[in-house]
Amino acid sequence: MLSIKNLHMNFGSLEVLKGIDLNIEKGKVVVVIGPSGSGKTTLLRCLNVLETPSKGQLSINNQDIDFSKKITRKDISAIRGQTGMVFQTYNLFPHLTALENVMEGPVTVQKQDKKKARPKAVELLTKVGLGDKLDYYPFQLSGGQQQRVGIARALAMNPEVILFDEPTSSLDPELVGEVLQVMKQLAQEGMTMIVVTHEMNFARDVADEVLFMDGGHILERGHPEDVFSHPENERTKQFLNLLSE
Amino acid sequence: MFPANDLILSAATGFERYVDIAQSSFWPLLKGALLYTIPLTLIAFSIGLMLAVITALFRLSGIKVLGGIARVYISIIRGTPLLVQLFIIFFGLGSVGIKIDPFPAAIIGFSLNTGAYASEIIRAAILSIPKGQWEAAYSINMSYGQTLKRVILPQATRVSIPPLSNSFISLVKDTSLASTILVAEMFRKSQEIVANTYEPLLLYTEAAFIYWVLCFILSLFQDQIENRLNRYVKT
Ligand SMILES: Nc1ncnc2c1ncn2[C@@H]1O[C@H](COP(=O)(O)OP(=O)(O)OP(=O)(O)O)[C@@H](O)[C@H]1O
Numbered sequence: 421m422l423s424i425k426n427l428h429m430n431f432g433s434l435e436v437l438k439g440i441d442l443n444i445e446k447g448k449v450v451v452v453i454g455p456s457g458s459g460k461t462t463l464l465r466c467l468n469v470l471e472t473p474s475k476g477q478l479s480i481n482n483q484d485i486d487f488s489k490k491i492t493r494k495d496i497s498a499i500r501g502q503t504g505m506v507f508q509t510y511n512l513f514p515h516l517t518a519l520e521n522v523m524e525g526p527v528t529v530q531k532q533d534k535k536k537a538r539p540k541a542v543e544l545l546t547k548v549g550l551g552d553k554l555d556y557y558p559f560q561l562s563g564g565q566q567q568r569v570g571i572a573r574a575l576a577m578n579p580e581v582i583l584f585d586e587p588t589s590s591l592d593p594e595l596v597g598e599v600l601q602v603m604k605q606l607a608q609e610g611m612t613m614i615v616v617t618h619e620m621n622f623a624r625d626v627a628d629e630v631l632f633m634d635g636g637h638i639l640e641r642g643h644p645e646d647v648f649s650h651p652e653n654e655r656t657k658q659f660l661n662l663l664s665e
Numbered sequence: 666m667f668p669a670n671d672l673i674l675s676a677a678t679g680f681e682r683y684v685d686i687a688q689s690s691f692w693p694l695l696k697g698a699l700l701y702t703i704p705l706t707l708i709a710f711s712i713g714l715m716l717a718v719i720t721a722l723f724r725l726s727g728i729k730v731l732g733g734i735a736r737v738y739i740s741i742i743r744g745t746p747l748l749v750q751l752f753i754i755f756f757g758l759g760s761v762g763i764k765i766d767p768f769p770a771a772i773i774g775f776s777l778n779t780g781a782y783a784s785e786i787i788r789a790a791i792l793s794i795p796k797g798q799w800e801a802a803y804s805i806n807m808s809y810g811q812t813l814k815r816v817i818l819p820q821a822t823r824v825s826i827p828p829l830s831n832s833f834i835s836l837v838k839d840t841s842l843a844s845t846i847l848v849a850e851m852f853r854k855s856q857e858i859v860a861n862t863y864e865p866l867l868l869y870t871e872a873a874f875i876y877w878v879l880c881f882i883l884s885l886f887q888d889q890i891e892n893r894l895n896r897y898v899k900t
């Protein structure tokens with residue numbers, strides 16, 4: 421469903437992704453771990469073409485893009501249509517209410533009628549537990565609530581895969597659970613997800629596969645239990661030791 | 666007999682004469698404001714804002730030619746006196762056969778002026794919106810134009826209201842310069858009445874008073890708009 425071939429990404433002379441290969445089947449949940457600066461965020465941003473990789477191929481749900489060639493706005497839009505993004509800092513639109521945030525994509529991008537988009541948005545917000553906060557502005561919501569609006573906003577575009585970049589890292593500890601709960605529910609419903617996170621329990625419970633990234637490479641991958649309990653790579657061992665300290 | 670009589674009369678009624686002139690001049694001055702000062706301000710500011718947004722977008726486009734055009738425009742307008750700009754548009758162009766009536770000439774001058782100054786305000790306001798807002802919009806597949814219109818400009822507007830209000834209020838007062846290119850706006854009216862009555866202190870003070878009232882009303886509007894746009898920020 422999603423396939424990445426030999427993906428490279430440079431910031432100027434700094435090569436941040438050094439040839440990523442990855443296939444993800446529909447409905448799978450992949451958790452990405454790795455030290456700071458290893459390229460986790462950059463990988464997700466490349467999948468959403470918020471960064472343009474220097475070379476490599478990407479295919480999501482039969483939409484192909486080859487970054488070695490000249491890419492057009494249409495190519496980018498086709499890929500973005502398949503992916504949703506949930507940001508570490510939520511990035512809700514502050515001038516719009518929770519409901520308007522969720523409706524923005526369907527109405528502005530998909531040109532849906534407001535009357536038609538509204539019930540769907542209400543349904544999504546209810547699903548993430550915010551059915552009673554429709555008309556709240558982001559500043560009136562807690563971090564956990566904002567992040568759940570962020571998830572609903574991504575879902576509203578019916579993406580094939582949702583990319584989560586440390587969705588709970590900016591949250592107070594007591595709010596982490598409510599967001600992870602929503603993500604878990606999504607996973608159970610069969611949503612394909614790529615999640616960068618340090619929440620090892622979430623990875624253990626929910627992930628089908630864990631990837632360990634370091635220095636722009638995927639150094640190890642496997643079932644969460646295997647990677648966490650019997651890491652093969654030295655760097656993975658070091659990283660997991662640091663985390664458990 | 667008449668001149669003597671007149672003198673006595675005016676001496677006896679110096680204060681009344683003052684009140685009389687103030688009263689009889691008030692309506693012509695107000696008319697100057699209503700027919701010229703206010704329309705000139707409103708029209709020039711509206712056009713100026715459109716120019717400003719375009720100029721700001723040119724500068725932010727990253728396209729060299731467009732950025733260059735914007736820079737040259739801003740540099741010329743900011744680097745030369747408004748009065749001189751008005752003279753060039755009205756007298757200068759007029760002398761080479763491009764005759765523009767006073768009022769449209771004033772509109773052109775003040776619009777160009779507002780456009781240059783306000784573009785810097787708008788550019789700064791756009792730049793002040795966090796990058797994450799662009800990315801969130803792109804992530805739901807919005808185009809550059811949609812992002813600008815639906816996400817960035819609404820937020821930039823809020824940021825730019827206080828400095829834009831300053832420009833607007835300055836413009837109200839600057840329109841008095843249009844008197845020099847024969848626009849029958851309020852200040853020119855007051856000059857004409859001074860020429861007949863020889864009461865500069867009275868008339869110019871009266872004009873100043875009306876300018877102040879106009880600006881005061883505008884500042885009330887500013888408060889209203891700010892309150893409206895601040896509804897989505899923590900207070
Ligand atoms: N816009 C940018 N310009 C230049 N360098 C960048 C940019 N974004 C990221 N980098 C660099 O790319 C490398 C990978 O960054 P990235 O954000 O992908 O790491 P990460 O694995 O997400 O780290 P963290 O766990 O701290 O979020 C880092 O060395 C970073 O400094």
Ligand SMILES: [Mg+2]
Nearest residue numbers: 460461462585
């Ligand atoms: Mg990161």
